Amino acid sequence: MKTVFVNLFILLNLFGFSLNAQVKVIKNDEIFAEIVVDGSSDSLSLKAAKILQSYLFKITGVHLNIQDTTTADMYHIFIGNSFLATEEEIKLSVEEYDDAFILCSKNNNFYLAGKKPMGDIYAVYALLEEYMGCMKFTVDEKYIPSSDEVSFPEIDKVFSPAFPFRVPHFPGRYDPDFREWHRISTLDDWGMFVHTFQHLVPPGEYFKEHPEYFALVGNRRLQDGQLCLSNRDLMRVLIDNLGKRIEEQPDKIYWSVSTNDCINYCECENCQKLYEKYGTISGAYIQMANEIARTFPDKQISTLAYQFTRTAPVNIVPLDNVNIMFCSIECNRSMSLADDPRSTDFVKDMKDWSQLTNNIFAWDYVVQFKNYLTPFPNFHVLQPNIRFFRDHNVNMMFQQGNGASWSDLSDIKQYLIAKLLWDPEVNVDSVVTRFINKYYGEAAPYIRQYYDLTHQSLIDKQQKQDLNIYGFPVFYTDAHLTPQLLIQYQQIMDRAESVVQEDNVCYERVLRARIPADFAYLDIGHNTNNDLIKWTIEKNGKVEIDPLMIAKLDRFVELCERTGIRKVNERGLKPEEYRNFVLRKLDWQTKKNKLQDAEITLLTKDSPKYPVGGAQALNDRLIGGLEFQFNWLGFEDEDMIVLVDLKEQKEFSRVQMNFLKAFDSWVFLPLNVKIEVSNDGEVFHELASMEGDNSDRSFLVKSIPFLLTFDKTSARYIKITAISMRTCPEWHRGYGKPSWIFTDEIVLE
Structure with missing residues (x-):
């Protein structure tokens, strides 16, 4: 554990509190106060007392006693709401959310109390950070000032969160100490969490005998798509299987019954009627959630408003115990949602849902998933976006960051988001400045730059x-x-x-x-x-x-x-x-390529959807990466046939190129790649061919090299033909839809 010490006297004055504040605690090793916890209080209250005791020792080197009774001639630091006077107790009890807590100095005593016992811990950490200068940067790093004198401020303030459920999805959410310091919620109340169709109706168990339970897409049932929600037998299975899981974990409150992480919704006639009845596809999912919610009235049934279910329905309203998990996956992050013309549809959907229910879980995204380590400057939209959700009936916030990994400035980001989820009006610049200054020391001005x-x-x-x-x-x-x-x-x-x-x-x-x-x-x-x-x-x-x-x-x-x-x-x-x-x-890129001055012509049409310059992309010394959107030449529902004119006869014995494998994006390897040569550009004969191997059905994106070797040959013209499967294969969820092949650079040696 890393700690840094500075003079607390300076810090307290920076915060506007003098050392002559109302409750004197420690001065020059002399103890003026004791920590008092009710002997019958919850274990969390005692934990809060021990946390305060521990940090005061780290600050001053002085050990305060924890008592269950008061001692005469001492100031008292009371922990727990059983000590509150009626006035303060009322202030706390009327707060809407259970995480609320109070800090109060009164009659030369100091009170730290939560509406619930966890609030006692929140109160202690709030005192330590906001009034004593301590900071918890990350799971393993914190800042503790040093002083021989500590007094608690004169204060009477209730702290209450903007959202009762707050999760910044970063490394800190997995650590109990970090979570408690920053008042981060857990998923302990959830029995199942997101994308659960595949678990409640496993294809391996049901598809063979009951394909009708699964989405009809095109002219066939898909086992890895969504479910057929108009099928009454399917609904009975769904409810029965959920009921079994609830019996196994009866204490869990939230149960996600939600789409798999794909599109592929059912297109059967009866499902189409539901979509028409409710004005949009999501209506069928709300009908499903309502039926399940009626079956389990003491549980919260959560379902996704995500991609094709994001638009709010008409002619149906979610029941009170139906939780809408509303997701911003498509949105731009260079501007705030409310101000960005590109997010107009999203904003409308949010407003429409907020008219139907106040039981909304907002799932926002604050990191770049394809490249965690790319600079991702989105701090300027965090506050306005969180305010936007607060103002539209969202009561649960999940900010998906890099999880247990690390991303650009994520140490600062998780710290700031935790603050914003509690109080969206916090001064962002002050929070960021304080973190950078304390965390980076003498390098702070450069990190800030x-x-x-x-x-x-x-x-x-x-x-x-x-x-x-x-x-x-x-x-x-x-x-x-x-x-x-x-x-x-x-x-x-x-x-x-x-x-x-x-x-x-x-x-x-x-x-x-x-x-x-x-x-x-x-x-x-x-x-x-x-x-x-x-x-x-x-x-x-x-x-x-x-x-x-x-x-x-x-x-x-x-x-x-x-x-x-x-x-x-x-x-x-x-x-x-x-x-x-x-x-x-x-x-x-550094190979000596005999195509350097060649003229390359495409005999089949490349797709204009991802322009990279046409034929010149095959000889520009730029090799494709692990993303089809740059430096890859794409062909949709089309073979690739390329004619190369070397301008003169040249000798060569191998042709190399890469093809992209990205099954999740409907990108497959060619079935076959064939090399033909000619000296007149009219009559060609085959030199070599190679089959593509699409047997690996994983969704891992790969750049696959195709190397075709042959006896040394002299020719002016080369024709390269890559045969596409043209449509997605039967095992793929895009079956029957146009497929792609992508290639990058042709190297002739």
């Missing part, structure tokens, strides 16, 4: 620039990740490192903070042809990898390992795996 510069650079372009939770660094090269800014971020982080090299704690924190800046610099360098950030150099007439960039890449991996960063993205790509992927790309 990086924070301000990334945000302002995005805000300047926010009207046109999206900030997408599935984005990549290369998406933002016209906003906060221009080459010029990337170079500036490197300089800022270098200066931050230099000023804390003698401070081991702050140095490690700065090393971790710089990782996103380094990652963006490296990633944009190998995905663009920008002259300011280049991975390759010309040397003796050859293209070689710049050793300085390799050193940066190696240090990136080293810093990730050193600071505990294990994942680059949500799917679990490791830093070392990213390094290997980059090096393989660079190996391709």
